[in-house]
Structure formats: structure tokens, C-alpha cells
Amino acid sequence: MTLSDFIEADLEGLIDDWTEYARALCPKNRQHGKAQLRDSARELLIGIAADMREAQTGAQQKAKSHGEQPDLDSGFNEIGRGHATERHRQGFGIDALVAEFRALRASVLRRWQRTNRLDSTAFQEMIRFNEAVDQMVAASVRQYSLQAEHIRDLFTGVLAHDMRSPVGAILNSAHVVLRDENFSSTSVRAGVNLQHSAERLKRLIDDLFIFTRTRLGDAMPVEPTRQDFGRILLGSLDEVRAARPDAQIVAQSAGDLTGVWDAARIN
Incomplete structure (x- = not known):
């Protein structure tokens, strides 16, 4: 047989x-x-x-x-x-x-x-x-x-979506705090750092959400506009200095740094 x-x-x-x-x-x-x-x-x-x-x-x-x-x-x-x-x-x-x-x-x-x-x-x-x-x-x-990748992408998308609400609450609270005229200069700087960090975290969460949608079939949106790369760099350094206040960070730039980029994606 x-x-x-x-x-x-x-x-x-x-x-x-x-x-x-x-x-x-x-x-x-x-x-x-x-x-x-x-x-x-x-x-x-x-x-x-x-x-x-x-x-x-x-x-x-x-x-x-x-x-x-x-x-x-x-x-x-x-x-x-x-x-x-x-x-x-x-x-x-x-x-x-x-x-x-x-x-x-x-x-x-x-x-x-x-x-x-x-x-x-x-x-x-x-x-x-x-x-x-x-x-x-x-x-x-x-x-x-x-199948495993699809489920993982769905989970990541749901997680990113659900994280938007608490981060939005932090960002709104930072705006309210910065309106308080009784705050000391040190507290105001801390509030500004909190605001900038929350905005950065919100962009990261939005990117994660968009990336997951892209993995699931949608196209990733890109919005290039005319930007000064020097200002983008300084904004990123402010976040690093807030997290590492004892660090000495020096930024040097020269020439025309303007160009067309999606600032949120390269920041």
C-alpha cells in the first residue's frame, strides 16, 4: 500500500x-x-x-x-x-x-x-x-x-487611542497652571517644561496611532511646511534639558537652516 x-x-x-x-x-x-x-x-x-x-x-x-x-x-x-x-x-x-x-x-x-x-x-x-x-x-x-502581527497592531492602535485622553488632560492642566500669576519663576519654568513634554508625548502617541493605522492599511500622513531646522533643534534640546537639568548641552549651527519638512516627524 x-x-x-x-x-x-x-x-x-x-x-x-x-x-x-x-x-x-x-x-x-x-x-x-x-x-x-x-x-x-x-x-x-x-x-x-x-x-x-x-x-x-x-x-x-x-x-x-x-x-x-x-x-x-x-x-x-x-x-x-x-x-x-x-x-x-x-x-x-x-x-x-x-x-x-x-x-x-x-x-x-x-x-x-x-x-x-x-x-x-x-x-x-x-x-x-x-x-x-x-x-x-x-x-x-x-x-x-x-495573524499575530495583526492582533498586535490592533492592540497598539487601541492603546495609542486610549492614551490620548490622559495626555490631553495633562496638557490642559499645564495650560491652566501657567495662567496662575502667583507662581514663582521656578514653578513657571517647570510648568513650561511640563507643557512642552506633554505636547511632545501627545505627538509621539499620535505618531504611534498613525503608524498602527498604516500597518493596518492606511497611508501615513505627512505635512511638510517651511521650517527653520535650528528652531526644531532648540525645541528638542529644551526637552532634554528639562529631563537632565544638570547636563551641559551646547548647540551650534551655521548658515541657512530653513527647508521644507514635517517638523513633528523629525523632532
């Missing part, structure tokens, strides 16, 4: 092995039923068996061994991506995702060895099987990484 035929003949046993190992990898704080853990195991195994039966030249085999996949949107790769998306949703780590395929590889070969005599043909089938599994792993890991 060929390895691809064996996979389809022993499908239920292989799926049971898959489910049992997935249960061992399941996050401790999450409980998933058997149906959830079986997930796309049937599609994965049938897809691997079908891939093994496809004709393949020596050049195609070499290209596949180098990770060259001409059709990333094939149905075979789509199965791997779907499995990765589901495991990410279920809370599995990427190491657990890879471990599942490692266990699947061992389970298939171990069960097949019990029923088949290993000869040159068998070794060729094992090579095709390993190629198919490796391709499935690559598609799954790529999709899992994209």
Missing part, C-alpha cells in the same frame, strides 16, 4: 492521534472540545495525500526543497492557513502549532511502517510526504505570524 493510500485508509486513527496530541498542547487556561481540536485534521491529511499523488519533476522537487512555492494561493496552502488561523484563535502558541505537525509526521510514518515493507519506492514516498508536510508547516507558520 502506498503511503498516500495508507493515509486515507487509516484516516480516523491518524485523526485520533492528532486530537490526543493537540489536547496535550492545549493552553492550560482554555478548554476545547474534541471537535475543536480535530479542527482541519481531515482536510490536512487528505490534502497531503493528494499532493503526494501529483506529478513532480526533479526541478520542481528541488525548487520545493528550497522553499519556492509558485502558487501561494493554492487550495493546499489554504488548508494550512485555515488551520493556523483557528489555532491562533484557540490560543495555541506558534511552537505548539509546529509541534502538531511534527507529531503528525511521526504518527503517520510510525503507523505506516507497521504495515509496509520499506524499499526504494517507499523511501521516495516518504520524501514526497515530508515535502508536503514541510509546505503545510510553512503556510501555517506564515499565516500564524500574520
